Amino acid sequence: MGSNKQVSFHNRLKLLRTERSVSRQTLADAVGIHVQTVGYIERRQYNLSLELAFKLAAFFDLSLDSVFSTELLDHLSNEQLKVKQSRR
Amino acid sequence: MGSNKQVSFHNRLKLLRTERSVSRQTLADAVGIHVQTVGYIERRQYNLSLELAFKLAAFFDLSLDSVFSTELLDHLSNEQLKVKQSRR
DNA sequence: CGATAATGTAGGATATATCCTACATTACTG
DNA sequence: CAGTAATGTAGGATATATCCTACATTATCG
Numbered sequence: 001m002g003s004n005k006q007v008s009f010h011n012r013l014k015l016l017r018t019e020r021s022v023s024r025q026t027l028a029d030a031v032g033i034h035v036q037t038v039g040y041i042e043r044r045q046y047n048l049s050l051e052l053a054f055k056l057a058a059f060f061d062l063s064l065d066s067v068f069s070t071e072l073l074d075h076l077s078n079e080q081l082k083v084k085q086s087r088r
Numbered sequence: 089m090g091s092n093k094q095v096s097f098h099n100r101l102k103l104l105r106t107e108r109s110v111s112r113q114t115l116a117d118a119v120g121i122h123v124q125t126v127g128y129i130e131r132r133q134y135n136l137s138l139e140l141a142f143k144l145a146a147f148f149d150l151s152l153d154s155v156f157s158t159e160l161l162d163h164l165s166n167e168q169l170k171v172k173q174s175r176r
Numbered sequence: 177c178g179a180t181a182a183t184g185t186a187g188g189a190t191a192t193a194t195c196c197t198a199c200a201t202t203a204c205t206g
Numbered sequence: 207c208a209g210t211a212a213t214g215t216a217g218g219a220t221a222t223a224t225c226c227t228a229c230a231t232t233a234t235c236g
Binding site: 177178179180181182183184185186187188189190191192193194195196197198199200201202203204205206 | 207208209210211212213214215216217218219220221222223224225226227228229230231232233234235236
């Protein structure tokens with residue numbers, strides 16, 4: 001584990017998982033990583049690689065920005081996210 | 089360096105840099121990494137962390153998806169990217 | 177052309193993402 | 207309530223992102 005400090009960005013993994021009722025194990029298997037790794041990422045305990053971020057987003061069929069953000073986005077619906085994104 | 093294999097995603101860093109005529113050194117300083125690291129990322133020689141990806145995107149005032157993509161996007165204008173993104 | 181800046185290549189050092197195993201705790205479901 | 211699945215915590219092992227230094231090559235610009 002190494003670092004016990006939180007990473008600076010947020011993610012909606014836990015939300016997306018429960019929303020679609022998929023377990024960490026299932027998600028981990030799908031993207032080819034360890035269960036615990038999913039746990040650490042959800043708890044923001046480390047700074048995953050972009051490649052992995054892409055795989056996770058792809059699993060949920062979402063863009064990177066819909067899953068990861070420097071702003072808190074747990075309370076946003078996917079529709080609201082779309083609007084936010086198209087501002088860039 | 090370690091790996092000499094290419095990473096699976098693309099990025100528009102070089103394009104964005106030349107477009108706005110900023111050197112690697114300037115970019116590296118701005119986001120707090122080494123010049124060579126920028127080089128390796130541009131040449132897709134490694135899998136940068138999400139945190140760094142956010143910093144790089146922020147430097148150009150763009151979303152993650154506008155800078156990094158699993159698809160080739162060097163030929164796309166920012167306007168085209170906006171359209172692509174709002175599809176998610 | 178000549179000087180200086182920007183980029184590429186190489187290799188060693190260090191930090192940390194990710195793996196993996198083990199066990200504790202908490203949720204779910206019959 | 208009992209049993210099983212899902213999650214949390216911990217710590218050691220390994221792979222690799224990132225640093226850093228040095229030098230070669232290629233652009234830029236006077």
